[in-house]
Amino acid sequence: xxxxxxxxxxxxxxxxxxxxxxxxxxxxxxxxxxxxxxxxxxxxxxxxxxxxxxxxxxxxxxxxxxxxxxxxxxxxxxxxxxxxxxxxxxxxxxxxxxxxxxxxxxxxxxxxxxxxxxxxxxxxxxxxxxxxxxxxxxxxxxxxxxxxxxxxxxxxxxxxxxxxxxxxxxxxxxxxxxxxxxxxxxxxxxxxxxxxxxxxxxxxxxxxxxxxxxxxxxxxxxxxxxxxxxxxxxxxxxxxxxxxxxxxxxxxxxxxxxxxxxxxxxxxxxxxxxxxxxxxxxxxxxxxxxxxxxxxxxxxxxxxxxxxxxxxxxxxxxxxxxxxxxxxxxxxxxxxxxxxxxxxxxxxxxxxxxxxxxxxxxxxxxxxxxxxxxxxxxxxxxxxxxxxxxxxxxxxxxxxxxxxxxxxxxxxxxxxxxxxxxxxxxxxxxxxxxxxxxxxxxxxxxxxxxxxx
Numbered sequence: 236x237x238x239x240x241x242x243x244x245x246x247x248x249x250x251x252x253x254x255x256x257x258x259x260x261x262x263x264x265x266x267x268x269x270x271x272x273x274x275x276x277x278x279x280x281x282x283x284x285x286x287x288x289x290x291x292x293x294x295x296x297x298x299x300x301x302x303x304x305x306x307x308x309x310x311x312x313x314x315x316x317x318x319x320x321x322x323x324x325x326x327x328x329x330x331x332x333x334x335x336x337x338x339x340x341x342x343x344x345x346x347x348x349x350x351x352x353x354x355x356x357x358x359x360x361x362x363x364x365x366x367x368x369x370x371x372x373x374x375x376x377x378x379x380x381x382x383x384x385x386x387x388x389x390x391x392x393x394x395x396x397x398x399x400x401x402x403x404x405x406x407x408x409x410x411x412x413x414x415x416x417x418x419x420x421x422x423x424x425x426x427x428x429x430x431x432x433x434x435x436x437x438x439x440x441x442x443x444x445x446x447x448x449x450x451x452x453x454x455x456x457x458x459x460x461x462x463x464x465x466x467x468x469x470x471x472x473x474x475x476x477x478x479x480x481x482x483x484x485x486x487x488x489x490x491x492x493x494x495x496x497x498x499x500x501x502x503x504x505x506x507x508x509x510x511x512x513x514x515x516x517x518x519x520x521x522x523x524x525x526x527x528x529x530x531x532x533x534x535x536x537x538x539x540x541x542x543x544x545x546x547x548x549x550x551x552x553x554x555x556x557x558x559x560x561x562x563x564x565x566x567x568x569x570x571x572x573x574x575x576x577x578x579x580x581x582x583x584x585x586x587x588x589x590x591x592x593x594x595x596x597x598x599x600x601x602x603x604x605x606x607x608x609x610x611x612x613x614x615x616x617x618x619x620x621x622x623x624x625x626x627x628x629x630x631x632x633x634x635x636x637x638x639x640x641x642x643x644x645x646x647x648x649x650x651x652x653x654x655x656x657x658x659x660x661x662x663x664x665x666x667x668x669x670x671x672x673x674x675x676x677x678x679x680x681x682x683x684x685x686x687x688x
Contacts, residue, residue, distance in 0.1 A: 269514060269517040269518065269521065270509050270517070272521055273517055273520050273521050273524070276521060276524040276525050277505075277524055280505045281505075282535065282536075283501075283505055283535065283536055283538075284502065284505045284506065284536060285495045285496070285497050285502055285536045285537075286495070286497075286536075287495075287497060288493040288494075288495050288497060288660070289304065289493070291303065291304075294395050294492055294493065294495070295395045295396060295492070296395065296489075296492055297432055297433040297435070297436050297488070299431065299432055299436075300432065300433075300436050300485045300488060300489060302489050302492060302493070303468070303489075305464065305467055305468050306468045306485070306486050306489045306490075307486075307489050307490050307493050308464070308490075309461075309464045309465070309468055309486040309490075310485075310486035310487045310488065310489045310490025310491070311490045311660070311661075311662055312461075312464075312662055312665050312666060313336075313461075313483055313486055313487050313490075314335065314336045314337055314487050314490055314491070315335055315336070315337045315661065315662060315665050315671040315672060315685075315686070316335055316665050316666070316667060316669070316671070317332055317333055317334060317335045317338075317665075317667070317669040317670065317671050317672070317673065317674035318332050318454075318458070318665075318667035318669055319335060319448045319449065319450060319454075319483075320332055320333055320334040320335060320338075320355070320356065320447065320448060320449075320674075321448065321449035321454075322447040322448060322449040323356045323357075323447050324356065324380040324382075324447060325356075325357070325373070325374065325377055325380050328371070328373035328374075329371075329373065329675065329676075330356050330357065330371070330373075330675075332667075332669065332674055333356075333673055333674040333675040334355040334356050334358075334382070334446070334447075334673055334674070335448075335671055335672055335673070335674075336391075336439075336442065336446070336487060337671055337672030338353070338354075338355045338358070338672050338673050339353030339354070339355055339388045340353075340388065340390065340391040341365060341672040341683070342657050342658055342660065342661050343363065343364040343365060343592065343683045344364045344365055344592050344593055345390055345392060345588070345589030345590065345591075345592050345593055345657065346390045346391040346392040346494060346589075346657070347388055347389065347390045347391075347593050348365055348387075348388040349362065349363075349364035349365025349366045349368070349592075349593075349594065349683075350365055350366065350368055350555075350595070351387065351551070351555060351556060351594075351595040351600040352383050352384070352387070352388075352551060352555070352556045352557065352559075352600065353365075353368075353383065353384070353388040354368050354369075354370070354381060354382065354383055354557075355382035355383075355446055355447075356380075356381065356382035356446070356447050357370065357371050357374040357377075357378075357380065357381035357382055357383075358370065358371060358381075358673070358675075359371045359372075359673075359675045359677045359678065360675070360677045360678050360681065361672070361673050361678040361681040361683050361684055362681055362682065362683060363681070363682040363683045364592055364594075364683060365672075365683065366594065367681065368673070368678075370557070371675075378557050378558065379558060381557050381558065382445075382446055382447060383556075383557050383558055384565070385551060385558060385559050385563045385565045385566070386402055386550075386551050386563075386565040386566075386598055386599070387402075387551055387595060387596075387597065387598055387599060387600040389401065389402060389585065390585075390586065390589075391491050391494055392494045392495070392496060392586065392588060392589060392657075393494070393495065393496070393536075393537035393539065393586040393588060394434075394435045394491045394492060394494070395435070395491075395492040395493075395495065395537075396535060396536060396537035396539060396586070397434055397435065397537075397539065397541065397583075398410035398411050398412075398433050398434055398541060399411045399412050399433075399434040399541065399583075400434035400435060400437065400438040401438065401583070402565070402568060402582045402583050402598045403543075403564075403565065403567075403568050403569050403570075403571050403572045403582070403583070404434070404541070404543065404569060404572065404583050405418075405425050405572040406424075406425070406427070406428065406434045406437040406438040406441060407428065407432075407433050407434030407437055407438075408428040408429070408430070408431045408432060408433070408437060409431070409433055410433070410541075411541045412428065412434075415572070415573060416428075418572055418573060418574060424441040424444060424445050425441075425572075427440050427441040430481070432485075432488075435488040435491055435492060436484060436485055436488040438488075439483075439484035439485070439487040439488040439491070440480060440481050440484030440485070440488075441484075442484070443480045443483070443484065450476070450479045450480060450483050451474075451476050451479060452474040452475075452479070454479075455474070455479070458666045458667060460666040461666055465479075465482065468482075468486065469482055493660070494657075494660055496588040496589055496652070496653075496654035496657070497654065498654045498655070498656050499588060499589075499651070499652050499653055499654040500512050500516065500650065500651050500652075500653070501516075501520065501647075501651045501652055502654075504651075512647075512651050513646070513650075515642070515643055515646045515647075516643075516646050516647045516650060516651040517647075518640075518643040518647075519643035519644040519645065519646045519647025519648070519651065520647045520651060522636070522640055522643060522644045522647070523644060523647055523648070526634070526636070526640070527634050527636060527640075527644060528630065528634070531630050532544060532584045532628075532630060533584060533586075533587055537586040537587075537588070538586055538587040538588065538652070539583075539584050539585055539586035539587070540584045541583070541584075542583070542584045543568060543569040543578060543581035543582060543583055543584070544581055544582065544584060544628040544630070544631075545568070545579075545580040545581045545582070545622055545626040545627050545628055545631075546612070546617070546627065546628055546631045547580075547617025547618055547619050547622045547627055547631070548582075548597045548598060548599055548601060548602075548611075548617075548618055548619060549597075549599045549601045549618045549619050550566050550598075550599045550619065551598070551599040551600055551601075552599070567579045567580060568580050568581045568582040568598075569581045569582070569583070579626060580619070580621075580622045580623075580626050581626065581628075582598045587648055587652055588652045588653070588654065589652070589653055589654055589657065590605050590648065590649065590652070590653075591605070591649045591650065591653050596608055601618065605645050605648050605649045606641065606645045606649075609636070609641055609644055609645055609648075610641060612631070612634060613633065613634045613635075613636045613641060614633060615631050615632050615633045615634070617631075661685065662686070663685075663686070664685075664686045664687070665686055668686070668687065669686060669687065670684050670685070670686050670687040671684070671685055671686045672684075672685075
């Protein structure tokens with residue numbers, strides 16, 4: 236009798252312990268992990284996965300500018316080639332051959348500028364991430380001739396996922412810009428849209444005039460390595476200046492389309508490496524895809540979109556900026572291009588990879604960290620009093636994130652989306668033998684400078 240009672244008691248206790256082991260999940264059910272929660276929010280992992288940079292069949296591209304290994308390699312060199320900086324507005328003061336596309340879109344700052352306002356022609360010095368580039372003293376009385384833009388330099392990375400380029404989307408003849416032909420003003424860089432290319436190609440071609448670069452038959456004759464590559468990529472082609480400018484732009488655009496942060500922890504996570512993200516980064520990703528609502532605008536493999544939204548950020552102006560006073564179409568965002576008042580103060584939603592190396596964020600460069608932007612969006616109080624409330628995005632509302640959640644979201648964006656090996660997209664040298672991304676004498680010993688024979 237005592238033995239039967241004792242066994243009954245043990246069995247009862249065991250049942251009690253099992254039934255109480257998980258109040259919510261029930262007997263034998265494992266509580267969900269951070270991975271379970273995150274992947275249930277993402278739903279389709281492939282949707283956010285970037286193709287390999289040499290997977291040309293799956294990289295979005297202009298059908299009129301097919302990608303190939305030879306064209307991408309040519310574009311890589313031309314993008315960094317300071318010898319193309321041959322048409323400065325102020326000649327004879329040492330600016331010739333000192334600037335390139337990479338002067339303001341370089342690897343050290345995630346293919347953005349390391350300054351609030353990038354300086355191409357008219358700048359000297361570099362530093363480590365471009366932070367030490369300053370006004371060339373020769374330009375002190377000629378600041379209106381500097382090659383600077385009245386809005387912060389956007390990144391050249393993940394441009395494959397943009398069919399129109401710049402903060403206002405003015406470059407690009409198809410897709411988002413279909414129907415905007417009346418705004419392709421003759422005699423302006425926007426007229427390059429009439430060539431019919433998508434945004435990356437259009438911007439690269441237009442950039443030759445905007446950024447005072449120069450290529451001609453004499454240039455190819457002077458650098459046989461470039462001539463051989465042009466012949467290999469394009470076969471028989473005219474060698475007039477306009478054709479060479481267009482072919483150069485197409486090669487540069489092909490290269491830019493391959494600038495994909497495929498080694499970022501989040502990309503590795505999407506491909507099955509669940510330990511690539513820390514727990515804090517996973518918690519931040521859960522917020523990104525959940526409570527914070529980031530994917531209402533930042534979506535797809537580049538975590539961007541072709542939406543134009545107003546969130547009331549200040550414009551580019553103030554100390555250490557040039558030529559930003561007075562009315563500028565760029566300050567009106569999309570409306571400055573479309574001339575539609577409903578588009579005023581709306582700017583293209585940017586991609587979110589490799590922001591940690593950038594000290595100036597937002598289209599006006601008025602934020603110094605990812606955390607500051609998250610705090611700004613969390614509070615949803617606009618900076619720019621010129622932006623009418625009626626123009627603000629419906630998504631620009633208080634997020635009610637706690638300080639801990641802000642930390643987690645910052646960790647995901649800053650570190651989870653950070654590819655620390657972008658140097659793989661940079662040539663060891665360029666055919667001219669010049670230094671790059673800038674080639675002035677004051678920069679050549681700086682830490683961020685590459686190349687040079």
